[in-house]
Structures are given as C-alpha cells and as structure tokens.
Amino acid sequence: xxxxVLTLNAGSSSIKFSLFEIDEADALTLVSHGAVDxxxxxxxxxxxxxxxxxxxxxxxxxxxxxxxxxxxxxLDWVEAHLGRDRLVAVGHRVVHGGPDHDRPExxxxxxxxxxxxxxxxxxxxxxxxxxxxxxxxxxxxxxPQVACFDTAFHHSMPAVATRxxxxxxxxxxxxxxxxxxxxxxxxxxxxxREVAPTLADGRVIAAHLGNGASLCALQQGxxxxxxxxxxxxxxxxxxxxxGSIDPGVVLYLEQECGLMAAQVEDLLYRKSxxxxxxxxxxxxxxLLASEDPHAREAVELFVFRIARxxxxxxxxxxxxxxxxxxxxxxxxxxxxxxLVCARLGWLGAVLDPDANARSAPVISxxxxxxxxxxxxxxxxAMIARHTLNAIGPRARRP
Numbered sequence: 001x002x003x004x005v006l007t008l009n010a011g012s013s014s015i016k017f018s019l020f021e022i023d024e025a026d027a028l029t030l031v032s033h034g035a036v037d038x039x040x041x042x043x044x045x046x047x048x049x050x051x052x053x054x055x056x057x058x059x060x061x062x063x064x065x066x067x068x069x070x071x072x073x074x075l076d077w078v079e080a081h082l083g084r085d086r087l088v089a090v091g092h093r094v095v096h097g098g099p100d101h102d103r104p105e106x107x108x109x110x111x112x113x114x115x116x117x118x119x120x121x122x123x124x125x126x127x128x129x130x131x132x133x134x135x136x137x138x139x140x141x142x143x144p145q146v147a148c149f150d151t152a153f154h155h156s157m158p159a160v161a162t163r164x165x166x167x168x169x170x171x172x173x174x175x176x177x178x179x180x181x182x183x184x185x186x187x188x189x190x191x192x193r194e195v196a197p198t199l200a201d202g203r204v205i206a207a208h209l210g211n212g213a214s215l216c217a218l219q220q221g222x223x224x225x226x227x228x229x230x231x232x233x234x235x236x237x238x239x240x241x242x243g244s245i246d247p248g249v250v251l252y253l254e255q256e257c258g259l260m261a262a263q264v265e266d267l268l269y270r271k272s273x274x275x276x277x278x279x280x281x282x283x284x285x286x287l288l289a290s291e292d293p294h295a296r297e298a299v300e301l302f303v304f305r306i307a308r309x310x311x312x313x314x315x316x317x318x319x320x321x322x323x324x325x326x327x328x329x330x331x332x333x334x335x336x337x338x339l340v341c342a343r344l345g346w347l348g349a350v351l352d353p354d355a356n357a358r359s360a361p362v363i364s365x366x367x368x369x370x371x372x373x374x375x376x377x378x379x380x381a382m383i384a385r386h387t388l389n390a391i392g393p394r395a396r397r398p
Contacts, residue, residue: 002085004031006078007383009093010132012124013039015070018380019078021085028384032081036070045073047081055081071135089144091387092133093183093379095125095232097149099174104152104386107133107145115147121174122231124269146387153182156222161316164230177234179226181208181216183379188326189221191375195361199371202321205313207306207340208377209330211239211282215306217313225316227309233268236309237302239282242272244305274298284329284336303336307343320347322371331376334359341372 002021005028009016018033032055034047043065045058056077079087091104098118105111112130119126133145162177164170185206193200204218213236217225227235227244237243245268253259259267275282278298280290287295314320323344325337334356341349341364348369356363364372 003088004078004082004085005089005091005384005387006087007091007093007380007387008074008132009380009383010128012128013037013041015039015074015132016380017074017078018384019081020381020384022088022388026388028381028388030381033380036074039067039070040064043070045070045077047077067131068135068138071132072139075136075139087143089146089387089391090136091146091148091383091390092129093150093383094129094147095150095180096122096178097147097151098178099176101147101149102152102155104146104148104390106390107137107147111147118174121178124265125232144391146383146390148183148383148386150180150182151178153186154179154216154223154226157224157226161225175230177226177229179214179216179223180228180232181212181214181226182223183382184208184326184377185216185218185223185226187378187382188324188375189218192218192322192324192373193221195375196322196371196373199322199373203314203317203319204322204324205310205317205320206324206326207310207330208327209236209306209325209333209336210327212241213238213243213302213306213327213329215309215313217316219317225313227313237277237298237305238273239284240270240273240275242268242276274302277301284333288333288335299336299339303339303343306340310340310344310347314347320370322373323349324373324375326375326377331359331374337363337372337374344370 004022005020007018014035014037016035019031020028021031022028030050032047032049036043036045038044043060047055049055094115096118098121115126115130136143136145157179164176166175188206192204200221206216206218208214212232214226214228216223233241235243250264253264273282274287278287278295280292280295281287287299325331329336337356338351341351349372350365350368351363351372352365359374362373364370
C-alpha cells in the first residue's frame with residue numbers, strides 16, 4: 001500500500017493535475033497527469049499516464065456543472081485510480097503570496113483569509129488558485145492541503161530589487177516587485193546544482209520562456225533579480241501580455257482613447273504580446289512557421305527584449321557564467337535560442353548549432369565564455385516535494 005500526493009494548478013479555464021506516488025525513501029514518481037479544460041464553456045476531463053497514453057476522458061453535457069462537481073470528479077477519479085493506495089495531501093500552485101508568505105504553508109482558515117486579501121495583487125490568478133482549495137476542503141475535510149507560492153522563491157532578492165520609486169505609503173500597502181515563476185526557478189536551481197555543481201555556485205540567468213515568460217538572475221542558486229515585478233504582466237513580451245510598458249501609455253489609453261480600467265486590463269493581458277504585434281497568433285510555433293512580416297516582427301521583438309533583459313540581469317549579477325533555457329519555448333524552440341544567443345556575442349556566448357538543434361543538455365561550445373544549457377522544468381514535481389515536506393511524517397501512513 002502506497003501513499004500519494006496530488007498537485008493542482010488552477011486557472012480561469014482549466015485545472016491541471018499531477019499524481020505522484022511516494023516510495024519508502026520519500027522519492028516521488030509521477031503516475032498520471034491530466035486536466036479539466038474548457039471551464040466556462042464545455043468542460044472536458046482527461047487523464048494520461050506518464051508516457052501520454054490516455055487513461056480516461058469525460059465530457060459534461062449541458063448545463064455546465066458547478067465548479068464543486070468538477071473538483072469532485074477529479075478527486076473521485078484519482079482515488080479510484082489509486083485503488084488501495086492512499087491520497088495523503090493536495091498541493092496547490094498559488095500565484096501570489098504577497099510580502100508575508102515566503103515558503104509553502106499548510107492551508108488553514110486563516111491562510112485562506114490572507115489569500116483573499118491578496119486578490120487585488122493578482123486579480124486574474126488568485127481567485128482561481130484559491131477556488132479548488134475551498135472546493136477540496138468541502139469535499140474532503142480531513143485531507144491536508146498545501147499552498148505553494150510562485151512568489152516565494154524571490155523573497156531572497158535584495159530590497160533594492162523589490163522597491164518601486166513610489167511614495168513609501170504604497171510600499172507599506174504591498175506595492176513592490178515580487179517576481180513570479182518561482183516554482184519553476186526553484187526547480188531549475190536544484191537541477192543545475194545536480195547536473196553542474198560548479199555552475200550552480202556561479203552567476204546564472206534562467207529563462208522561463210512560454211506563453212508567460214520571464215528571466216531570473218540566480219547567484220549561488222538564489223534569486224537576486226527577475227523581470228516580472230508587481231504583477232505577472234511585467235518584463236518580457238509574452239503570448240498575449242505586453243510585458244514592460246511606459247506607464248504613460250496606460251494614462252494615454254484611458255485619457256485619450258477613452259478606455260476604462262477593465263478594457264485596459266483586457267488589452268494588456270489578453271490582446272497584446274506576440275498576438276498583438278503579429279495580429280496572427282500567440283503561439284510561437286505558428287509565428288515561426290509564418291512568412292507574414294508581422295509574425296517576423298513579433299518574433300524579433302520577443303528576442304530583442306529577452307537579450308536586453310539578460311544584459312540588465314548580468315549587471316545585477318556582476319557578470320554571467322551560465323544561461324539556462326526552460327519551459328515550452330525555451331525547451332523546444334532551437335531557433336529562438338539561437339536568435340537570443342546571437343545577440344549575446346558580447347558576453348562570449350557561442351552556440352553549437354548541432355547541439356542546439358537537438359536540444360541537447362549543453363548547447364554551447366567548449367570555447368563559449370558562457371555555459372548555455374537546456375533544462376526541462378517541472379513545477380508539479382516541485383509542488384509535490386513541498387507538499388510532502390509540509391505535511392510531515394505524522395500525516396502519512398506509518
């Protein structure tokens with residue numbers, strides 16, 4: 001009989017899950033993963049084994065079920081799939097932990113109240129992260145839950161990297177730079193320590209490049225600067241998000257174009273980035289395959305901003321020893337990696353074209369002054385590990 005941990009990553013239209021078994025040495029093994037997609041329209045549940053083989057699928061007919069029913073379906077399937085094994089905890093990705101939550105925490109009524117107060121800092125994410133926590137508390141009252149914060153890893157940044165040049169009363173209200181993608185960066189920092197311990201002791205920039213994109217400056221495995229700030233809207237160009245923008249543009253949109261706050265939010269979060277510049281798609285694969293000049297311009301801007309921000313983070317680090325590409329684009333788009341590194345010749349980056357085309361673990365040449373690597377990220381494994389550590393041995397089977 002084996003214990004297991006479930007991880008959940010809930011968004012506005014989907015709930016992604018992964019199920020990990022725990023062996024006697026507390027090692028975690030992925031046994032299945034899946035999602036409920038199409039929430040708000042036509043929900044669809046699917047689960048796969050680690051190799052991608054579909055284990056089950058389910059579609060709900062009209063009317064759309066309540067959110068609680070979707071969570072109940074996930075839990076029922078997980079427990080049936082486990083058979084005689086026991087689900088001992090659920091770990092959740094929570095985008096924002098605010099200034100006070102710098103590590104994973106067991107969910108309590110007090111923590112839920114605190115997370116509700118953080119909603120204004122992440123209005124598009126926090127409510128969706130918290131909703132399944134409450135639903136599971138309703139369905140399985142005795143099942144331990146753990147909140148893992150995407151901002152926690154960046155609490156090691158120095159004050160100068162978190163401060164915004166606004167009157168101090170706003171900083172007292174929590175208006176500061178937080179950074180995101182922390183679970184991914186924590187995993188990458190650990191993997192670099194495992195595969196390249198000498199590099200891990202140096203100055204590394206990790207590039208989490210996906211539909212959401214950011215960079216993190218790591219010094220001896222700790223975050224000292226990052227491109228995302230007060231919200232996950234800041235920094236690099238993303239799939240549908242604009243990244244860093246002159247705040248005067250927001251004033252112009254409101255004062256001269258007559259946009260209301262909700263319209264500006266929709267524009268900056270959902271209609272900008274690669275989609276806005278190309279007018280074609282937010283998916284990098286589509287843009288790379290397109291001959292439309294607007295698609296090429298979107299790719300060029302994406303790469304330009306990455307290279308520019310790498311230069312800024314190199315300054316924060318006082319030099320650069322390594323660059324790690326990760327996440328969907330970072331792991332699977334050799335052309336983007338090549339274009340980025342072509343702009344980093346001044347730092348001594350030299351790619352091996354064959355290694356880059358194969359997405360090899362090391363894609364730089366021996367002569368390169370910067371070691372360039374490709375490391376797949378695994379936020380779910382990080383959440384599972386934190387959850388296991390947080391519940392402690394007493395919550396598990398003797």
